[in-house]
Amino acid sequence: MTNSSDKIILDVALQGGGAHGAFTWGVLDALLEDDRLHIGALSGASAGAMNAIVVASGLATGGSEGGRDALRRFWTAVNAAAREATPAFHMLESFPGLFIASSAWWQLVSAGQVTISARPWQGRRAQMMLRDILAEQVDFEALQRPGAPELFISATDARTGGSRIFRNHEMSPDVAIASACLPMSFPPVNIDGVDYWDGGYSANPPITSLVRFTPHADLLLVTINPAKRSFTARAPEEITERVSEMVFNQALVTELRGLSIIHEALSEQDLSDAPALLKQLRDLRIHEIHDQASMSELDPSSKMYPAWEMLVDLHETGRGAALSWLEENYAQLGKSSTAKLMERYLEGMLPSQ
DSSP states (O other): OOOGGGSEEEEEEEOOOGGGGHHHHHHHHHHHHOTTEEEEEEEEOTHHHHHHHHHHHHHHHHHHHHHHHHHHHHHHHHHHHHHHHOTTHHHHHHOTHHHHHHHHHHHHHHTTOOOOOOOGGGGHHHHHHHHHHHHHHOOTTGGGSTTSOEEEEEEEETTTOOEEEEOGGGOOHHHHHHHTOOTTTSOOEEETTEEEEEGGGTOSSOOHHHHHHOOOOEEEEEOOSOSOOSSOOOSHHHHHHHHHHHHHHHHHHHHHHHHHHHHHHHTTSOOTTSOHHHHHHHHOEEEEEOOHHHHHTSOGGGGGOOOHHHHHHHHHHHHHHHHHHHHHHGGGTTTSOOOOHIIIIITTTSOOO
């Protein structure tokens, strides 16, 4: 057994992605299984927020095994709720191509000219079912106890577009569903008189808050949405899905770009008398776990359909990605960054010298 003082402390930032968040479930499962690691803080948006809150509750009440158990119970409950809310859901699970095929057929016969108006209030029942799952499974009081992982959960102010970052003392089921409130699918979530939409629009996931408010230098990103596509979307439904991916990735790219510029500017500076935040930014080590190839193969529309077979497959994909990452990069933890940010996100964005 590794002594807690000898463990590498990681702050973990979890990107949103609907049912594809089961990939993150697998990543966290592998990280918690490794007794050389300790999760100090978590941030998240949308499905990333769900994973962060659930695992933090499990860690606060039952340690690493409690975190692993909590995640499995949560994703099992999400699948069960989808079955209950959608009578035909068992058909989608048995024939996963059915929804995709029917969607493509509709676009074909309408030549992409028919627009169906969204009615977000129709998603209220599903939203409340998710809220009930969180209220039942998450110990929100435990999240406020000393020693619980620090949480930074984003939601987007529906009127201003600004990001609000909720912390442990503010956690509630409403914060969780606000962070996952896609406005075309669900009604806004009102907290303290303010309507909120999905946190992915403004901080996906929150990174700056982790750097500013925690003392840990190793920051691990767990990303779901493909950073790049190998083709240009042309069909109407493909364009809509790709634009959505780009919007949800942009908040992450913006934060990473800012951090990269600041980190480079500070790298050669004498900061002996500088504020602590500048030293934290200079010493920050960024890591990333992803599986671009596997996630690119998934149909984006499947994010809304948590079929059990897909959830299990994604869990195993996430576990595999985390185990491979640990094997390749563990020796660098606590010493240097391992993320290939320029190659993944920033290439072509910074002006040439």
